[in-house]
Amino acid sequence: MKAIACVHPGLPIDDPQSLVEIDLPVPRPGPRDLLVRVQAVSVNPVDTKVRASASAAAPRVLGWDAVGTVQAVGAAVTLFRPGDEVFYAGAIDRHGSNAEYQLVDERIVGRKPRSLDAAQAAALPLTAITAWELLFDRLGVPEGGGAGQSLLIVGAAGGVGSMLTQLARRLTQLTVIGTASRPETADWVRGLGAHHVVDHGQPLAAGLAGTGVPQVDLVASLTHTEHHYAQLVEALRPQGRLALIDDPAALDVRALKNKSLSLHWEFMFTRSQHQTTDMARQHALLDRVAALVDAGTLRTTLGTHLGTIDAANLRRAHALVETQHARGKVVLAGF
Incomplete structure (x- = not known):
């Protein structure tokens, strides 16, 4: 599968090698994992911080916001099935969403708002x-x-x-x-x-x-x-x-x-990183947010759409986030 990764941590974002396209095997889900085919992502400050970290493991697939479709589920999954459209922010200690496929624990995943397209929904989870x-x-x-x-x-x-x-x-x-x-x-x-x-x-x-x-x-x-x-x-x-x-x-x-x-x-990765007993509260939270969006109570915060998910556009997105002048969220969609 295609993925965009940080291979050389610490490089400035204007260096073409700061984020590069690589090929990885499609991962297999663990007991509580969903295998999601990614349709849209957004870029957050955490992406830029991990990329800039000299201690980051390489290659590291970044990305902590995604919308996609469930392709397969682990043996212990009860909340979703193949074909479900989902949105989530993922976990800080696993490969991220800047790839065609991603594994994510079902307990931190919600059902995508029906009233939004993939790019609009990708602005929301984290x-x-x-x-x-x-x-x-x-x-x-x-x-x-x-x-x-x-x-x-x-x-x-x-x-x-x-x-x-x-x-x-x-x-x-x-x-x-x-x-x-x-x-x-x-x-x-x-x-x-x-x-x-x-x-x-x-x-x-x-x-x-x-x-x-x-x-x-x-x-x-x-x-x-x-x-x-x-x-x-x-x-x-x-x-x-x-x-x-x-x-x-x-x-x-x-x-x-x-x-x-x-x-x-507040650190939204605490529950997934420490596998807390209340991890599933984030699943319920995202489902509630989706319902509020579909009811017209909340709206997408998509501010800038930078096109397809590739290395060049992700470098542009990181650069914009690093200015700290972005309005709303920076989103990309499609491979």
């Missing part, structure tokens, strides 16, 4: 899982709850931010404040349902004051946490909660003590 777990599990907001409380989303125009903004606006009563630094991304965030948009390139205190919500109860910091950290601590009300997904080199947690603030990490 960011939907991350945003859902961050909002409902890490920050502890109950569905339908949050009345009288506010949520600040730093980096609301990105992939996770685009899903989190929708979930918070559609499934809770929170006042949703997103940050965006350009007119086009600010418009995107408003279109996703944010009550207010502030510029994270400017002092946050002034931006929040302009919304009439000078302090917030909850913060989801999705990018540049280290840069914004002091401002986020200032922006939070006493006993507020701060959740993050990026990789700051260091944070002084003592800054949280005076306000009794709590810190929460």
Whole structure:
């Protein structure tokens, strides 16, 4: 089968050898695996981080978002059968979706939204899982709850931010404040349902004051946490909660003590990497997201479609994600 792999970890994305096409045997499913014929993928920051890692095993097939059709199932599979259309984000410790066929554990797979095509659906899984777990599990907001409380989303125009903004606006009563630094991304965030948009390139205190919500109860910091950290601590009300997904080199947690603030990490690969007893919650989560999309409650966050799945287009996608200026998700479809 055709696959696009990182053979020389650490190369810059403008090097033609940073991602190359290789040929691999079609894998055989284990007991709980689905063998999926991949139709569409999207590119996330995790792809660029693994590619840039000098310690990454090579060749490494990247890709942590996919839509495809089940071709075969393992002996213990109960949730799917051949012919089912599925979407998923996969596992960080297995070969990824940038290949014609991929193995994925059924417990982290959902049924593709019927109302979306493959490219539109491929934009959703990783960011939907991350945003859902961050909002409902890490920050502890109950569905339908949050009345009288506010949520600040730093980096609301990105992939996770685009899903989190929708979930918070559609499934809770929170006042949703997103940050965006350009007119086009600010418009995107408003279109996703944010009550207010502030510029994270400017002092946050002034931006929040302009919304009439000078302090917030909850913060989801999705990018540049280290840069914004002091401002986020200032922006939070006493006993507020701060959740993050990026990789700051260091944070002084003592800054949280005076306000009794709590810190929460979200990493959507935790369940699959550690084979937790509740792995199947991600299956149920993705099925729920698909139902919400088909009901018109949520929409795809596809921002840029870069064509077919090949090495050249994946290098273009990585380069765009690395700018950190992508609006929504970067998607490719077809081999």
